Amino acid sequence: MPDPIDRSGLRPRFWQTVPMGRLSKPEWEALCDGCGKCCLNKLEDEDTSEVALTRVACRLLDNETCLCAQYPVRHRFVPECIVLTPKTIKDNMYWLPQTCAYRLVAEGRDLYPWHPLLTGDANSPHDAGVTMRGQTLSEVSVGDDEWEDHIIEEPT
Template sequence: MRPNFWSRFALSELNHSEWEALCDGCGSCCLIKYIDEDENGDVDEELVEYTDVTCQLMDCTTGYCQHYDTRQEHVPDCIQLTMDNLPQMMWLPSHCAYKRLYKGQNLPSWHLLLTQDAVVTQQQMRAANVGVAGRCVSETGMSDEAMEERVISWVKLDNTESY
């Protein structure tokens, strides 16, 4: 990867490994969410509701996908974030590096690309109340009605908090 690629190049100029390195591994995008669109098909971020229910591939203890590289083989409708679909995905959490860089903001101070230390990053993410590890449940065997009762407020969509 090129040094400081996130601050030197546009998102569209990143290679695959650089793009993947932007992911902080929080797992929030893997949570089941209720996304309402207006009559034009646009998503109002304020109306997005996250649940603490996650994809069947998520390890709820670690907060990591158990089959990340082959996730679409297991879950065909798993979203693969790309530069092309990023503008339609502003429902991502406010700490998301992809969303932040797209909006011209800096990486969160705890991001692995800045700390260069996975333990420090994980500790600082927990301190910032970021990530699904230890606080999600699998969708496996859960009814739609039960999921609707599990809406949470700890995933922040706006930038009222600084990271």
Template sequence: MENRFWKTKPLEAMSRPEWESLCDGCGKCCMAKLEDEDTGEIYWTTVGCRLFDAGTCRCSDYAHRLAKVADCVKLTPANVRTISWLPASCAYRLVAEGKDLYWWHPLVSGSADTVHEAGISVRGRVTASETDLSAPEEYFDHMVEEEL
């Protein structure tokens, strides 16, 4: 790709299409995370948001997600610098930190499939939807040892 805008533009200067194209489609931010109230430590689960499509690793109603999911977080240039649970591989985080995108990112590879082929996405690892769980403690059954 000749226009490697993420290398020359700060997040704040990106157009909406450029901003949206930074999402690699891994689906990690759509997985439920548990936070230890005492330490602030984040624990990852394999539980997808009720709007998460585990096959495509995309939101099934992206345009209305903020209205439909009370705790959905809209990523912005300001908050990607402060959200502790963004994965280390997240393009928003990488660009905010002045780093380049990985080879499997669709903007680099030219294919939306490379994030899945490289094993970066949550495809095949989602064990439940939040709609499947009736009690908060059920999330513990879906915790994973490390960041997805």
């Protein structure tokens, strides 16, 4: 049975009608599709600023759920984890995945049809094949100098 999305307290199609700065915390959090791509370690070319994804993930990413295993307290374990907010989104869009709802909404675009807010099913991104489920390696097991060996194309 599909995992239903809790829509209580969410305004209908809020991502289309409410400016990002006015989203409630539950609405902001509901934008996350659970793909796990933002938790992948990235390599940035110093000359071109191009960002490459690797399958090497933050030590807190659960490889099966694609969610942070310690989300509420993640900064205790990973102090450098970036907190996306309506105020910080513009400065961080360059490294966000192309399919990221935060990026899409900030760019004035709509969500992909597989997004849980549209399907009502938290598994729909996994079913659509756009998540990192079962594809990551923990940064604990891969040295920094090996990340380049694990560059991937973003699943879209």
